Amino acid sequence: MSQRVNVGIIGCGNISGTYLRNSRSFELLNVTAVADLDMARARSRAAEFGVPRACGVDELLADPAIDIVVNLTIPAVHAEVSLKILEAGKSVYSEKPLATCREEGLALLEEAASRGVRIGCAPDTFLGGGQQTCRKLIDDGEIGRPVAATAFRANHGMEHWHENPSFFYQAGAGPLFDIGPYYLTALVNLLGPIRRVAGAVTASSNERPITGGPLKGGTIRVETPTHVTSILEFDSGAVGTTINSFDVWASELPRLEIYGTEGTLSVPDPNTFGGPVRIRRAGDEEWREVPLTHGHGKESRGLGLADMALGMLEGTPHRASGELAFHVLDIMQSILEAAERARYVDLGSTTERPTPLPLPTASE
Numbered sequence: 001m002s003q004r005v006n007v008g009i010i011g012c013g014n015i016s017g018t019y020l021r022n023s024r025s026f027e028l029l030n031v032t033a034v035a036d037l038d039m040a041r042a043r044s045r046a047a048e049f050g051v052p053r054a055c056g057v058d059e060l061l062a063d064p065a066i067d068i069v070v071n072l073t074i075p076a077v078h079a080e081v082s083l084k085i086l087e088a089g090k091s092v093y094s095e096k097p098l099a100t101c102r103e104e105g106l107a108l109l110e111e112a113a114s115r116g117v118r119i120g121c122a123p124d125t126f127l128g129g130g131q132q133t134c135r136k137l138i139d140d141g142e143i144g145r146p147v148a149a150t151a152f153r154a155n156h157g158m159e160h161w162h163e164n165p166s167f168f169y170q171a172g173a174g175p176l177f178d179i180g181p182y183y184l185t186a187l188v189n190l191l192g193p194i195r196r197v198a199g200a201v202t203a204s205s206n207e208r209p210i211t212g213g214p215l216k217g218g219t220i221r222v223e224t225p226t227h228v229t230s231i232l233e234f235d236s237g238a239v240g241t242t243i244n245s246f247d248v249w250a251s252e253l254p255r256l257e258i259y260g261t262e263g264t265l266s267v268p269d270p271n272t273f274g275g276p277v278r279i280r281r282a283g284d285e286e287w288r289e290v291p292l293t294h295g296h297g298k299e300s301r302g303l304g305l306a307d308m309a310l311g312m313l314e315g316t317p318h319r320a321s322g323e324l325a326f327h328v329l330d331i332m333q334s335i336l337e338a339a340e341r342a343r344y345v346d347l348g349s350t351t352e353r354p355t356p357l358p359l360p361t362a363s364e
Contacts, residue, residue, distance in 0.1 A: 004030040005309035008060045010081060011072030012036040012045040014163070015095060018301050019070060020049040026306040028313065035060040057081075061088040068093055068118075068309060074167050075177060079104035082119070086111045091312065093120040093305045096181040098325035100172025102333050102349075105326045112322060118312065119322030123182045124304025126189040127319060127357060128273025129297035134258070134265055135356050136293050138190055142279060144262030146191055149232075149240040151183040151256045153271075154248035159220060160212040166220050168246070169208065174224035175244040176332050179271075183256060184328045186270040187232070187240060190258060193327060193350045194240075196233045198343070199335035201225035204247040230335045235350070273300045295360050319354035327351040 007029055009016060016034070023029045033053040036042040046054035060066065061084060069085040071078060071094040079099035085092040086108065098121045099105040112119045125131065138146060153175070158165040167173055188194065203226045210218045227247045232240035243253070256267040263281035268274060274297035278287045296303055304320030311318035330349040338345040 003313065004028055005067045005312060006065050007031045007068050007070060007305070007309075008033045008035065008063065008066040009070045009072060010035045010057055010060065010085075012038070012041045013072065015301070016045055016072050017048070018299070019072065019305075020045065020051065022300060022302040023305075025300070026302065026309075028309050029302070029306055032066060033060050033063065057084075061085065061090070066090060067312065068305070070305060071095060075100060075173050076167065076170060079108060082108050083111060086115060086117060086119075089115055089117065091118040091120070091308070093308055094122065094325075096122045096325065097172075097177050097332070098322065098329050100177065102326070102330050105329045109322050109326055118308060118318065119325070120304055120308040120318055120320050121322060121325030122301070122304060122320065123185050123270070124301065124307070124320045125182055125270055125273055126186050126354070127296065127303045127307065128300055129292040129294040130268040130273060130275045130277055131186055131189065131270065132294035132357050133275070133277045133290060133292045134267050135190055137265060137277070137279060137290065138258065138260075139356065142263065143258065143260030143265050143281070146236065146238045146258055146260045148238055148259045149187055149191060149257065150254065151187060151240065151242045151270075152251070152253035153179045153183060153255070154243060154245040154251040154253060156249050157208065157226070157246035159208055159210045163213050164215065165210060165213065169220050169222045169224060169226070171223050174226055174228070175246045176225070176228040176335065179244045180228070180242075180332050181325075181328050182270040183242060183244070184331050185324065186256060186267065188324065188327065188351065189354055190267070191234050191238050191240075192236050192353050193234065194232050194331055194347060195235050196344050196346045197331060197334045197338050198231040198345075199229065199339035201228045201336065201339040203227065225336070225339075228335065228339075230338075232331070273297055273303075293359060294357055317355075319357075321354070323351045324354060
């Protein structure tokens with residue numbers, strides 16, 4: 001493998017533009033081909049971003065020069081497409097979630113291990129300057145021992161703006177699988193793995209009207225809970241409370257807070273890469289904003305892909321790993337199972353906290 005990693009992308013929808021744009025910021029990433037079931041869309045993306053080739057999925061997978069394939073398909077087929085990528089002998093970096101059930105996720109990990117290739121998975125926002133600053137503050141003991149956390153993401157869904165909002169309301173999506181990975185990945189990065197969960201869920205309606213975008217005037221059949229609450233117990237002894245909802249018109253809840261024996265840390269929106277990061281220690285009369293200690297404070301989707309590519313070149317672990325994504329998947333499925341059974345569910349998985357990014361040098 002050369003000092004650049006050749007990348008192919010499958011799925012040329014909305015998020016592909018962000019990946020293609022941001023890949024230019026990482027010198028080791030060389031996007032050589034894009035593929036989509038809609039060839040016109042693939043050609044359009046290739047022309048827009050100067051990608052050498054637009055092709056079919058099978059042609060992309062047969063290209064021996066491609067090292068990593070980025071899976072940007074809809075969540076319902078993440079596992080199916082990722083398995084094809086692995087079976088082609090290539091490493092895969094998938095949009096979240098890794099899969100829609102733990103059986104499919106586990107099969108991906110086993111396939112990758114058997115072939116000696118890698119799995120990476122979004123979200124990679126926990127590698128941004130905001131959350132890496134929070135990780136350093138916690139690791140440095142600035143709020144003492146973490147005792148508890150709260151995480152809230154509440155809005156009224158995607159049907160007022162998205163070009164094709166229906167898949168957000170299918171099984172394997174909803175606010176938990178769509179929004180939850182950002183918050184749960186952030187919590188695992190900050191506090192470590194989770195050992196058991198409880199949950200309660202509901203849905204405001206069986207159908208939702210589409211009020212914006214090209215499908216305005218249509219309706220969506222709701223096949224998954226649209227308001228999900230959970231209690232999380234971490235291996236460390238800390239406890240957490242979360243709400244993920246598509247049923248809230250307005251809210252003043254914080255995004256994410258960590259409560260320690262010596263203070264409180266206000267974590268920025270886990271769906272972003274920057275700040276603000278705020279802290280209020282015991283005895284402080286007001287909040288203090290903390291300057292970011294790390295870079296990548298702007299929109300940097302693809303940072304996890306670049307970290308994975310670097311790991312492949314250097315033979316080191318990557319941070320947005322399949323194991324981390326599988327643990328998050330296990331947490332989400334366990335929350336739904338706990339709600340159905342009206343009891344705590346013990347997780348069958350665990351993961352290491354990703355190693356923090358090094359502090360930037362003076363020249364960076």
